[in-house]
Amino acid sequence: MNAIETRGLNLWYGDFQALRDVTLSVEQGAVTALIxxxxxxxxxxxRCCNRINERNPAVRTTGEIRILDKNIYDPDVSPLELRKAVGMVFQRPNPLPVSIYENVVFGLRLHAPPEARTRAALDLAVEKALTEAGLWEDVKDKLGETATSLQLEQRQKLCIARLLPLQPDILLMDEPCAALDVTATENIEQLIRGWQGAYTTLIVTHNMAQARRVSDRSVFMLSGELVELGSTQQVFDEPKDPRTADYVAGRYG
Ligand SMILES: Nc1ncnc2c1ncn2[C@@H]1O[C@H](COP(=O)(O)OP(=O)(O)OP(=O)(O)O)[C@@H](O)[C@H]1O
Ligand SMILES: [Mg+2]
Structure with a gap:
């Protein structure tokens, strides 16, 4: 089963076409690298996968995106609901300037039914999410401290943790380690590997070694087109398209 499928997806920023006829399948539960x-x-x-591009009035898209077998542009799909199922982590860790605790429960306070918003339920959700994000031991005694006091790695883990109480199916990660040092990068990669099929992860990376380490499948794009999609081993070691071969060999880009 595919978690994400696009068919003939085109996107323009004004007159500039940034995506060209992209047809893509992202396997459920796998880690897929976008390179x-x-x-x-x-x-x-x-950003198409959680419809966040639509906030830009200059953006126009055509084609289809199906997530868990539902067209995300159907009139009955609410972008807010979609963004609960499809969480996103950015390059710069951007926690809210509130406490660690409030960062994690923020989504629940907005979206959860009353019984999931009791103090006990929230406490439980916080421990579970922070544990899953590898941050519980670091912060369990200072949940009331402001999130901006954390180190970069911890902040990025918090940005991951705050998505989890909403039980996302898909995690979109846009160069999540770009601002981190080697050790922090290793730790985040370990986290991603450890999810073991719990989430479908689509991760953008410029780091070829990282793509090899964390991903099951890789997608190579060039000038808005999808050039090649396959197992990471195949894309890197036996690329079918000469443009992929040149890129993974470091001949450009
Ligand atoms: N908001 C925007 N308005 C106009 N053009 C944009 C906008 N965002 C991106 N673009 C253009 O669309 C193309 C694709 O940009 P995008 O940010 O998706 O590339 P990318 O592969 O993520 O690049 P990078 O590796 O540098 O992050 C680029 O030519 C970019 O200049
Ligand atoms: Mg980018």
Whole structure:
């Protein structure tokens, strides 16, 4: 089963076409890396999956995106509901300037039914999410401290943790380690590997070694087009398209 399928997806920013006829399947439960040179449309494609591009009035899209077998542009799909199922983590860790605790429960306070918003239910959700994000031991004694006091790695883990209480199916990660040092990067990668099918993860990375380490499948894009999609081993070691071969060999980009 595919968690995400796009068919003939095109996207324009005004007159500029950033995605060209992208037809893509993202396997459920797998980690898929999106690779390609700067400006090829990785972030744009990622942002289509939670309809966040629509906030930009200059954006126009055609084609279809199905998430868990439902067209996300159907009139009965609410972008807010969609964004609960499809969480997103950005390059710069951007927790809210409130406490660690409030960051994690923020989504529940907005979206959960009253019984899931009792103090006991929220406490439980906080421990569960922070544990899953590898942050519980670090912060369990200072949940009331402001999130901006955390180190970068911890902040990025908090940004992951705050998505989890909403029980997302899909996590979109746009260069989640770009601002982190080597050790922090390793720790985040370990977290992603450890999810073991719990989430479908689509991760944009410029780091070829990272794509190899964390992903099951890789997608290579160039100038808004999807050039190649396959197992990470195949894309890196036996690329079918010469443009993929040149990119993974570091000949450009
Ligand atoms: N808001 C925007 N308005 C106009 N053009 C945009 C906008 N966002 C992106 N673009 C253009 O669309 C193309 C794809 O951009 P995108 O950010 O998706 O690329 P990317 O592959 O994520 O690049 P990078 O690796 O540098 O992050 C680029 O040519 C970019 O300049
Ligand atoms: Mg980008």
């Amino acid at each position: 390609g040179p700067s400006g090829c449309g990785k972030t744009t494609l990622l």
